[in-house]
Amino acid sequence: MTLSETHRTIDAIWRIESAKLVAALxxxxxxxxxxxxFAQDALVIALDHWxxxxxxxxxxxxxxxxxxxxxxxxxxxxxxxxxxxxxxxQHIDMFTEDHIFDGEIGDDLLRLLFMTCHPVLSQxxxxxxxxxxxxxxxxxxxxxxxLTSESTIAQRIVRAKKTLNTKKVPFEVPTGANLQVRLSTxxxxxxxxxxxxxxxxxxxxxxxPLLCQEALRLGRVLAEVASDEPEIHGLVALMExxxxxxxxxxxxxxxxxxxxxxxxVQWDRLLIQRGxxxxxxxxxxxxxxxxxxxxxxxxACHAEAPTVQxxxxxxIAALYEALFRVMPSPIVELNRAVAxxxxxxxxFGLQIVDELNANPSLKNYHLLPSVRGDxxxxxxxxxxxxxxxxxxASLTHNExxxxxxxxxxxxxxxxx
Amino acid sequence: MRFxxxxxxxxDSEAGxxxxxxxxxxxxxxxxxxxxxxxxxxxxxLQPSSNGIRISYPEPGGKPKIIDGPFTEAKEMIAGYTLIxxxxxxxxxxxxxxxxxxxxxxQGEIELRQVSEIEDLTNDFEWIEKExxxxxxxxxxxxx
Numbered sequence: 001m002t003l004s005e006t007h008r009t010i011d012a013i014w015r016i017e018s019a020k021l022v023a024a025l026x027x028x029x030x031x032x033x034x035x036x037x038f039a040q041d042a043l044v045i046a047l048d049h050w051x052x053x054x055x056x057x058x059x060x061x062x063x064x065x066x067x068x069x070x071x072x073x074x075x076x077x078x079x080x081x082x083x084x085x086x087x088x089x090q091h092i093d094m095f096t097e098d099h100i101f102d103g104e105i106g107d108d109l110l111r112l113l114f115m116t117c118h119p120v121l122s123q124x125x126x127x128x129x130x131x132x133x134x135x136x137x138x139x140x141x142x143x144x145x146x147l148t149s150e151s152t153i154a155q156r157i158v159r160a161k162k163t164l165n166t167k168k169v170p171f172e173v174p175t176g177a178n179l180q181v182r183l184s185t186x187x188x189x190x191x192x193x194x195x196x197x198x199x200x201x202x203x204x205x206x207x208x209p210l211l212c213q214e215a216l217r218l219g220r221v222l223a224e225v226a227s228d229e230p231e232i233h234g235l236v237a238l239m240e241x242x243x244x245x246x247x248x249x250x251x252x253x254x255x256x257x258x259x260x261x262x263x264x265v266q267w268d269r270l271l272i273q274r275g276x277x278x279x280x281x282x283x284x285x286x287x288x289x290x291x292x293x294x295x296x297x298x299x300a301c302h303a304e305a306p307t308v309q310x311x312x313x314x315x316i317a318a319l320y321e322a323l324f325r326v327m328p329s330p331i332v333e334l335n336r337a338v339a340x341x342x343x344x345x346x347x348f349g350l351q352i353v354d355e356l357n358a359n360p361s362l363k364n365y366h367l368l369p370s371v372r373g374d375x376x377x378x379x380x381x382x383x384x385x386x387x388x389x390x391x392x393a394s395l396t397h398n399e400x401x402x403x404x405x406x407x408x409x410x411x412x413x414x415x416x
Numbered sequence: 417m418r419f420x421x422x423x424x425x426x427x428d429s430e431a432g433x434x435x436x437x438x439x440x441x442x443x444x445x446x447x448x449x450x451x452x453x454x455x456x457x458x459x460x461x462l463q464p465s466s467n468g469i470r471i472s473y474p475e476p477g478g479k480p481k482i483i484d485g486p487f488t489e490a491k492e493m494i495a496g497y498t499l500i501x502x503x504x505x506x507x508x509x510x511x512x513x514x515x516x517x518x519x520x521x522x523q524g525e526i527e528l529r530q531v532s533e534i535e536d537l538t539n540d541f542e543w544i545e546k547e548x549x550x551x552x553x554x555x556x557x558x559x560x
Binding site for chain 2: 008009011012013015016106210213216217218219220221224225247270274
């Protein structure tokens with residue numbers, strides 16, 4: 001192996017092992033920054049040793065032992081200076097043995113995830129810290145994913161770790177009623193990560209899908225360690241099914257293609273099946289479906305339909321209604337209007353849309369007049385449709401969308 | 417990127433001989449590890465080639481020839497596969513190295529192949545469109 005090959009191999013091993021290392025070390029020293037330092041130390045030692053000695057048979061265990069030794073040395077030194085470490089240092093013997101079972105590693109990862117997604121941190125900080133510590137991405141990779149500078153991300157991460165330290169955020173899985181609240185924050189971070197990659201139509205083409213993959217990977221990991229939480233499976237299902245459309249949703253010019261116009265043959269069947277299986281696991285737990293599971297169920301209806309016409313629209317409309325109950329939002333209601341119109345005719349959809357027109361929060365939302373215009377065209381009310389598309393065009397900030405709305409408006413003129 | 421870890425067939429696997437309990441346990445543990453790391457997409461073992469069918473086209477433009485198994489040359493055949501989604505080629509190799517020796521007796525062999533994405537093959541969008549149409553037809557046929 002050449003030196004650069006060895007380094008690339010070490011990179012790959014690091015990717016597989018780093019989250020486990022940081023998690024186990026955080027449990028040991030109760031300090032995220034220190035834990036990451038020790039893990040990094042082990043990596044530096046590996047980078048120095050392995051090119052000479054060859055890669056050990058069990059590189060993960062090698063890294064773990066090396067990092068723990070560093071941690072123990074550190075604690076012995078600190079013991080004399082710092083009261084805080086006395087108690088930990090008394091128990092260091094238990095860390096010297098390799099007694100950690102898989103279950104414990106899973107639990108440590110979960111604790112770490114609850115820490116990096118803690119509500120004391122800003123949304124941006126949660127995402128950056130999670131990508132760094134649980135996905136093992138470099139600050140450079142995170143910066144490129146978010147189209148920002150490496151120093152911004154580095155600072156964000158340093159500050160986040162400092163905040164966790166000063167606020168004394170514990171390394172634990174919350175219990176009781178708190179668990180559901182905190183879990184929803186964790187799921188939110190993962191979904192945010194996913195959407196950041198998914199909704200991007202600009203930027204580095206290789207790096208942005210990385211966010212989708214990382215979010216999905218983390219979701220799958222989480223689904224294994226906390227398998228009795230239906231919403232985790234719901235989120236995984238939603239991400240698997242959305243990922244199945246990654247390739248079909250952009251045309252040759254890099255412009256987004258609406259679901260209805262996508263070439264369904266390009267959808268990834270394997271990911272759809274995985275998504276349906278994850279949704280099945282969520283439903284099997286037998287609790288009321290939460291927002292992610294419901295969105296996944298809607299996505300599943302589309303995924304299973306061979307064409308737009310053959311889609312189970314009544315079921316989608318019902319699912320949107322259920323979603324509205326757990327996540328009351330006018331945008332959900334607007335989606336329900338579309339589903340209702342597909343299921344029962346445009347007049348019924350229009351009724352809901354007109355009720356939404358009175359909602360002040362959607363006053364400047366271009367999709368509302370756009371949907372309205374669409375329904376009016378179907379009803380042959382071209383003059384009103386013309387006005388609706390004109391309004392949609394005046395509200396959107398996207399130049400291409402504006403052109404599209406104006407085109408549709410002009411079509412209303414010729415049709416009438 | 418996706419990689420397929422292909423486990424080659426051996427005389428034993430071709431004879432339909434069950435692997436040892438130790439190997440089955442080790443494989444199961446390995447698969448669990450892949451699942452826990454969030455990288456496993458699919459994994460299956462295949463029946464021996466005695467239950468297989470081969471279709472060949474010996475004459476260009478001619479009719480296909482259908483041959484029932486078993487086939488010879490175990491090394492050229494597949495006993496199972498594992499499909500993983502990873503970030504790099506090296507990561508795929510690292511995971512493959514962690515797979516237990518699939519057969520023992522000096523016969524174990526795993527082949528790694530990267531799954532091609534449609535974009536890898538060509539940047540010719542006209543070609544992609546044609547290819548997509550073709551796949552569409554194939555799907556329609558499988559459905560009917």
